[in-house]
Amino acid sequence: MVMELARYLTVEAGGRLMHVSVIDRGFDGYEVVYHYALDHLEKNLHLNIKVSLPEHNPEIESVAKLSPEASWSEREMMELTPVKFINHPDPRHLWLPYEWPNPVEGVDYEFLKDRLDAPPTQKSSNQPSLMPIGPYHPLLIEGAYFRVKLKDEEITDVDVKLGWNHRGIMKLFESRSYSRGVYLAERICGICNVTHTTAYLNAVETLSGIEVPDRAKYIRTLIAELERIHSHLLWLGVAGDLIGFKTLFMLSWKVREKVLDIFEATTGSRRTPAMNVIGGVRKDLAGETIGKIERRLLDLRGEIEGLVKLGYDHPLMRRRLQDIGKLSLSNAISGGAVGPTARASGWKLDIRWSSPYLAYADGYTTWDLITEDGGDVWARTMVRLKEMLVSIDIAKQCLQALKKVGGPIKIEAVDPKNFPYNEALGKTEAPRGELMYYIVSDGTNIPYSVRIRTPSFRNNSLLPKMLKGYALADAPIIIGSIDPCYSCTDRIIVIKDSENPKGRGA
Structure with missing residues (x-):
């Protein structure tokens, strides 16, 4: 069935x-x-x-x-x-390690020995070789292991092994109240913490039937789009560093500092703003603050337009990024790609558009959905560059609305000791793509179960398709082009007794 x-x-x-x-x-x-x-x-x-x-x-x-x-x-x-x-x-x-604590029945583990038929001194240039990347490598900010098979310098096969960043956050949700869960969600990712709290609260508020006030919707959307800009700028700098374009690295992170200054001025924190709470936001934006943000966004737009022009015109960018790491539209769809990775393959997939939430819904803001058809690293770069300009437009619309829309920034939540028996999905379009929370309630003030699927969980699984057929020297920027986050992808498993399958955690 x-x-x-x-x-x-x-x-x-x-x-x-x-x-x-x-x-x-x-x-x-x-x-x-x-x-x-x-x-x-x-x-x-x-x-x-x-x-x-x-x-x-x-x-x-x-x-x-x-x-x-x-x-x-x-x-x-x-x-x-x-x-x-x-x-x-x-x-x-x-x-877990492939063969521990118990090998999976029916799986051939011979490949783990990493042996070739001929001794190293007898290998010809036509024989395949194996190149390990990770689990700790200068290319990777976080731990991951790529087992790369090469013929000369061409990648012929790739195996990805995760599990090096020990996390247990989904299990921790099951011992904390819904209100405390907000701050736990915020610590899943240091770069995308606002979108995590937003997705979590989308699920919690659906679960409990809470309708967030319009003013809070605009503030949440404003902060989310500022986070998208900061995330894309951070990625652009890292991408520049991976291809040896140090000027792009410095310029991108210099511009990013201005976004973080806006965060600090409006929330009191540069990267963990803790703005979102059940039923709204914890802090309003005064008229003077709105004016300051508008002026800073005007300057920011000019600088980002300069980065877009640099990306289009600089010959190094095209030489290093075009026609490598291609992901076809069919592979993007069948593999479940999300975010800029999906949109760069021509897939019109954006949760803000298909499942609108907050101020992305009709009647609040209007904006353009960015797609490219190339499917390569260049296309993924262009999607992010153009999306930053779209994010500035959305942020400006939110600021204009905040000048007119009054009312509360938070409503009283349901009785924290009386959450209804229910279940709910909460989604957002994170900077890396679709982020999903699934929460099951048992009628108490603590979730019965919380399941999280991050965008990197999906896009990481597609890296073998992007790497095959390309040079080993291009592997760093191909891997980096999906903006991978391994900490938000990984899980921790506690095995209390190998004979007792109940002794496992998430």
């Missing part, structure tokens, strides 16, 4: 499988939840398909062969829970 539904939703209806979650229901067994987005048919339309499995030997057919975007989600759930997805095309561990 699941395969038939998955085939219909994916092939016939054109839906996107955003994620696969497993909820532990104790003695009642396990609940497998397939999160489908059908927002291309109707804005904000989503469908959760639930399948109940028994407590002992829970098994279900894998949908990864039909929907490749499910592969990492199913592998994750097989490690975090006892649920087995039968006939999965790649059932290896995603977070």
